[in-house]
Amino acid sequence: MDTVAQQIVNALTIGSMYTLVGIGFTLFFGVMGLINFAHGEVYMLGAFTGLVIFWATGPSLPTAAVVVLMFVGAMAVCGGLGVAIERVAFRPLRRMPVLIVLITSLAVSIIVREGLKEFFPNGSNPQRYLSPFGLSVLRIGPVIVTYEALILMGLTAGLIVTLYLLVSRTWFGRSMRATAEDREAAMMMGVDVDRTVRQAFFVGSALGACAGVMNGLNYGSVKFDMGWTASIKGFTSAVIGGLGNIYGAMVGGFVLGFLEVFVVDLVPKGGQYKDVITFVVLILALVFRPSGLLGPAAGRRAG
């Protein structure tokens, strides 16, 4: 039976992945007011990119190098892809009503998902993710921690700290926060909004891709439709932290992770309804506190 400590480890593991994806959503929402359904597919592509890199380099390079390459490669490729998507699909739609942009992001997600399914060798089936660590695990007391999970948590922690510093200390971070708060004002203050948006897309997509690789390493397999669930979970994480609030997103994923793990544990037959729980949380959050945990509760009534 799983102890609380074990559950905590599980929650942290899952939470890490959700957080990384959620940060992307919050970034996109912040700089472009955009709910980007395509982000989940970028996450999926990150996982597959990692897989390809593994196939290419696995046999010939030492484990550590392979893992590093997988992450770096996935982040670089998908970061670039994110920028490309922004340029091609979203930039021309800057002034369009929300509905159009939403549908566009859905269209992009369909294209990416189906494209991979069709054109990747054996794309419609799950792909095995061979972990460089094999089956060895670490035991801390009664708790079993896989090496993958360790890397996951460690990497996530590192990324979050880096991002935090980036956002709070650098010009880049300030531009992003300014653009998120008031685009026009930011432009007038000399912020190159276009560049900021590009950078936000790069960072968000890279983090998402990273989460994808982590997912593969952690669960041992990836499939072309993994992006859909990730989108929802990631988006919920972003909402919990407050859409547009980067600091909130860093926390939101963990909150969701803990919620999921412990509810599944406590509710009978919880496993089946795990996703339902996520959706319910999402709905409750959107309805009652759309500004999330770290933002002020909405005060205004209309327009």
Place this chain on the structure above:
Amino acid sequence: MAEVDYAAKQATVPGRGSAGRVTAARAVILIGTAMLYGLVLFGLSLDQTLHFVLFACVMGAGVYGWTRVPVLRTRAAALLAQEAGFARLCVIVAILAYPIVLRGNPYLIHVAFLAGVFALMAVGLNFTLGFAGLLDLGYAAYFAAGAYTSALLSTVWGLSFWLTLPLAGLVAAGFGFVVAWPCLRVHDRYLALVTLGFGAIVELLARNLRPITGGTDGILNIPPPSLGGFSFLDPLRLGPVTLPFQANFYYLTVALVGLGVVATLRLKNSRVGRSWEAIREDETAAACFGIDLIRHKLKAFTTGSFFAGLAGAVFAHAISFIHPDNFNFPVSMGVLCMVVAGGMGNVGGVITGAVFYVFVPERLREFEKLRLLLFGVSLLLLMRFRPSGIFPSVRRRLELGRDPATGATGRQPEADRPGLAAARSDPSG
């Protein structure tokens, strides 16, 4: 078709001119309808994907050319406005004649039936999204509610279809009400996600609540409707002609869609319809003029979901087997796109959208595997280049910017005339 209901408002005196002119106009409409009908049937008969693609390209080019010549369009619009009633009659006859003409090909009648089911849903979502502007991304949930309700009531309690049909609608409307309730305070952007969440929850519950929904096995052996002694699985005898049983379901769906269209038109030109559209255009201003946002949004949602429920019931009893996969997100997306592409609020356009959505992939069977991919690509292109939709309500076209395809639309907004207080009336026509 948008130009028909739009220009019809402006038509003052019916049947002006001599009787001869009226007959000539009607003849033109009749011939035009027949020709279009013939073309459509020809296109449907093309079995080979390549032929169909060529055909589609030719048709597309024809339509494009048509839009490029303003004279043709305005003449056609005027003609249709003048003889609107007759034109509608022609269309109705064409629709009713379809199974008769295609009685040798039950498969195509079945496809048309499916198009009808989607059309019914499109008509429903048109209330929620097209009129009131509420983003419902989980529309399939009500479709599921109606289908499962009707299926369960008839398999478990043996109720007649004619009873389960309206009940399915009501249950689905109830679902819509429940979903809408929390959504009312939620801003536009978030509404989409909340409804998406509900849609997903319903699908997940359908998959997991084995004892009720049969889980992933679904519900089987749903009985077909029957009227008197006549079962819908019996071939339909119309005088000298015998139609395959698929025609029964086709006509049933056509009747329901017809009801939906009537409801749409009646509500559109009424205080409620105007209130909905006002909410879509500017919610804040609408509230300032006495429109109770909450009640109106609820009405729109429940009306929309009611039709989805009807569609679900018909679907269940025609296919006789339902399964959670029938009610997933792509279904919601599809109906959404029909409404957006068909033109928000334009009931003729959304029905046409439904027809295209169902028929085109059927003809592109060879590309079955790439179907979703192509769908995504065409959606992307549509949003990029013609976001106002394929059959834009004339109104929306200009809202979203000048249309690159048509160039000079012939309708320019009034020029601001600085200086002169004496304003003349008509802008350029």
Place this chain on the structure above:
Amino acid sequence: MFFETVGLTKRFGGVEALSSVDLAADRGEIVGIIGPNGSGKTTLFNVVTSLYSPDSGDVRFGDPPRSLRGLAPHEIAAEGIARTFQTLRLFLNLTVLENVLVGMNRRLQSGYWKALGRTRRFREEERRAESEALETLSFFGHRLLSMCNEPAFMLSYANRRRLEIARVLASRAEMILLDEPAAGMNPSETAELMHDIKRIHQMGRTILVIEHDMTLIQGVTQRVVAFDHGAKIAEGTFVEVRDNPLVIEAYLGHGRTVGHQELAATGSDAQSHAESPGDGARS
């Protein structure tokens, strides 16, 4: 008092957009509201029409007066208050006629089921509503009437402003709030607007007008109230307010007094928004 606000206060974050505002209007009065950008004028309208809820204070309206506190915007409309918007808020994809019909909304009865059933009562009401709407449009002569079946986005800017007013007229609201009705209009359009506002006044309506155009304020209003930084700083006739040193300071900045001519001159250019270096760009 037919209309009054008592100690109305509204804060956004740390900023007090309205500071304990006491404003009153008698039935049938036209009151002008002036002040630099960001002084709280539109916020006042938004609070009165319940688009924002006040942090403290009350709004009383009617004969006999009743508190409007806690009512939703659509209920305020039912009480008999209607407004135009500083940034036009027309229903652009509806026809001109339909815009006016929506304005009449609170006075129509037929609901959902009557519309579906197309009952006789429904049809009659629609007929009457349409003819009344056309009559309302005729207030502006043939300008709007000729476009009555065109979608509102086809209207020129000045006509859009007129349509907003027509929409308000259609509601037969007893009190009308006009928020910068002359914005973007040239002098001749403004003169016509002044004439139109006077005509509305003659119909017995109570009117509050926010404007920057001093010619209009001077020509149309009976009493003027000046705002700055969310508080009422002066009240009286136009001349009294115009010459009030507090008002002059508010428009032109502290420590800079200026002659009458300069302040009056701000009225002739319809586009000017007097901005002082001290004021933040709040709006």
